[in-house]
Amino acid sequence: MSCEIRGRDGPVSPTRLRTAPAHDAAPASVRQAALALLAFGFETLGLHRIAATCDTGNVGSARVLEKIGMRREALFREDSLLRGRWRDSFLYAVLEHEWKGGIP
Numbered sequence: 216m217s218c219e220i221r222g223r224d225g226p227v228s229p230t231r232l233r234t235a236p237a238h239d240a241a242p243a244s245v246r247q248a249a250l251a252l253l254a255f256g257f258e259t260l261g262l263h264r265i266a267a268t269c270d271t272g273n274v275g276s277a278r279v280l281e282k283i284g285m286r287r288e289a290l291f292r293e294d295s296l297l298r299g300r301w302r303d304s305f306l307y308a309v310l311e312h313e314w315k316g317g318i319p
Contacts, residue, residue: 245275249283257314266308270295280307284314 256262267285269276281287285307293301 245279246282249279253283253309253314257311263311264308266306268304268306270297271303271305277305277307283309285309 253265256265265285266288267280268291269280271277271290277287286309287305288308289306291304291306294304295302
């Protein structure tokens with residue numbers, strides 16, 4: 216999954232959260248890393264919105280994004296080329312007041 220930390224003046228930093236193959240990555244540790252990115256963006260950088268994308272075929276990443284309180288906002292058709300094949304992506308986002316109102 217990838218996450219773009221966006222400030223009031225535009226993107227601060229695109230970040231790609233990568234994990235080891237599924238059998239090596241503990242779902243709890245991926246969730247903790249994603250929560251840490253949200254906390255850093257909202258609490259340290261004072262951001263208003265954080266967005267993330269994941270491949271539509273990556274059910275695990277979509278599940279993590281939903282569990283940390285992000286909502287699916289869009290489907291981008293054939294927006295990334297991976298190994299010679301066009302892939303679709305989901306866009307997820309959370310706003311600062313949503314995060315402060317109910318940290319998962």
